[in-house]
Amino acid sequence: MDTKLLDAYADLIVKTGANVQPGQYVVIRTNVELEPFASLVARKCYQHGAKRVFVHWQSAKMDQVDYQEASEEVLSDVPSFEEEAHKFMADHTPILIWIDGDDPDGLKGVDANKVARIKANKYKVIGKYREAQENKAQWCIAGAPTKAWAKKVFPDLPVEEAIEALWKAILKTSRAENGNGIEEWEKHEEDLKERCEKLNSFHLTSLHYRSDRGTDLTIGLIPGVIFLGGGEKTDDGKFFQPNIPSEECFTSPWKGKAEGIVYATKPLVYNGQVIKNFSARFHNGKAIEVKAEEGEEVLKSILSLDEGASYLGECALVPFHSPINDTGILFYNTLYDENAACHLALGRGFTELYPNHEKYSLKELEKRGINSSLSHVDFMVGDDTLDITGTDENGKEIPIFVHGAWAF
């Protein structure tokens, strides 16, 4: 890939995405294979004034060895230095930049329930540090191709060509294909904000989803909780773009208020395993029945992680003809695929959408309807037959989506 375009993409991530400010700590989380691009991003962080950049290397190959060869008990133990790293993050609230290139099949064959239980056990130790970081610092997820991911997306291409093709797709969907991503994102941000303002002006109390695939689901919304799109602000007012790309207007639904069934429209990749053609039936907000043609056990393990894992945490609206969907590429990566279609998420909701959220503890916000969980798993429900109809405070029905496109 053209080094000038990569340089501009790194700038987009560091400036528009993470909005690195002088004196801040940065943690870059990335795959070991992405060393060249990650080190470019690190250099940009310093050049924008970062005090120090730490790197948290990830390796699905090494994770696979651990999960296959070590016991649940051993892996559930959080060693002192790992706990200290979480404490450091809670104390110093570094910016988190996640350069995601995970192999969609990276943990294929690993016992998903074991992984889920280990994560839940570890969360008992590290959860308090994670929660202490909520809305304190900027964060940004963006992608870069690893070999395995590129071959999954473009299985018929030789690996080097597949990587090149995935770079092109990443830059295109991130509005960075012409090297002027920072300007493109300023315009894009305005569009998303306008759309959210309109949605918030309706004062909706519920959304009803219906599609030809069989989806028929009503989701309650919390009074006052807003729709947000594009950039966000930390509690101390630093603006950032958490996702590059991002095409969604999203909100956190009312925990306990979802009735009906929803059918997924794209495969879901979770912890290196693929779940295909699945559905979930909700009652009193809880997913009480799930079915999948492939990966049903993995799907069930997602729900069993903790109490909040089987409740919804997000409703996101993305037109079917989004720039990402129009590429026609299935990325096998939530960052891209979630921005290709309307989606829901199981698990943790977004506390920052609650009015004056900084005045409440996480527990209080949960009582008020924002779901809390260790996990947050997006799955796609949008297609070109999806209608979404809102109901406002006065019981009036307002078309939001018609045939997979904005109704207004």
Added chain:
Amino acid sequence: MDTKLLDAYADLIVKTGANVQPGQYVVIRTNVELEPFASLVARKCYQHGAKRVFVHWQSAKMDQVDYQEASEEVLSDVPSFEEEAHKFMADHTPILIWIDGDDPDGLKGVDANKVARIKANKYKVIGKYREAQENKAQWCIAGAPTKAWAKKVFPDLPVEEAIEALWKAILKTSRAENGNGIEEWEKHEEDLKERCEKLNSFHLTSLHYRSDRGTDLTIGLIPGVIFLGGGEKTDDGKFFQPNIPSEECFTSPWKGKAEGIVYATKPLVYNGQVIKNFSARFHNGKAIEVKAEEGEEVLKSILSLDEGASYLGECALVPFHSPINDTGILFYNTLYDENAACHLALGRGFTELYPNHEKYSLKELEKRGINSSLSHVDFMVGDDTLDITGTDENGKEIPIFVHGAWAF
């Protein structure tokens, strides 16, 4: 490279090298590029009973960014989680397996003095944890090719062929080229032990080095300190091979007793920078003058690291026609190049060579002549003109090396 040979090489490292025992912790330190081989080694560790394997990923590209972009003050600070990781190692004394594939030019252009000062500053915090690990657990260094290292050794080959050629050279010099490394090392161990027993029977008090290149150096030896080769034992008796390959019989000389000049016979790679054609003049044991055609500043930075860095810590005897030298390959990596020829080391000596060393503190051992330093830097002094003559307790001269080969 043939997967069966790599599998057998991983077995050699884990079984013969580290001698992993049930219930032990293991830390694998390796380059991010070596993920595939490192994860194979990790799996072998578990299969030999390791309780848990942690990986400490290294990236010269990221180090370069840090050293170029962040201040000495910032980089000298040891963050709490990094200190905790050192403390964990001091408390739990895991086995250390270092799979070395460092780019010999990885830190080219970086201020070597800055690197040295940062390391010295950090050692003030982490030194006590490092020292607490001395002789407590097995450790093993072995190599695996990264792209940059392979291209440095085989600059005329395309990168994939260079990697293949370096794998072949690594397996050959590690006695692992036929997949029966474990048996080969049993024989090799016997040979080295016999050679060391002979050396120890002489009760030498000094070694005099002389070569056509101009070397004329006399080094004092501490009474009772032994020559060791091949395998070593931890304080609690676990046998291990710290270096794969290893061709040397080595001892720790008497700090303060070295007079004369020595000329290096191969380039030295230090912290990702190359030092070529250099000499060092010693007086009262200290390197008081160094000269180098290339990298003189780097060489001086080595000496300035701390008080012990300009004194000798090792004398190692390797015949000029060693299996490694006979490959005719310059590896630009100490693990291999040091086993190609007689070498000396500046910096830290080997406390485990002192009789009943476990009864003394590091400070006491230093008073008794074992040099102490943060660094230990090997450099090659052997060629086919090198004569080494020992003097025993009675003043009798004993030829040790003649024309670069064992005299006995």
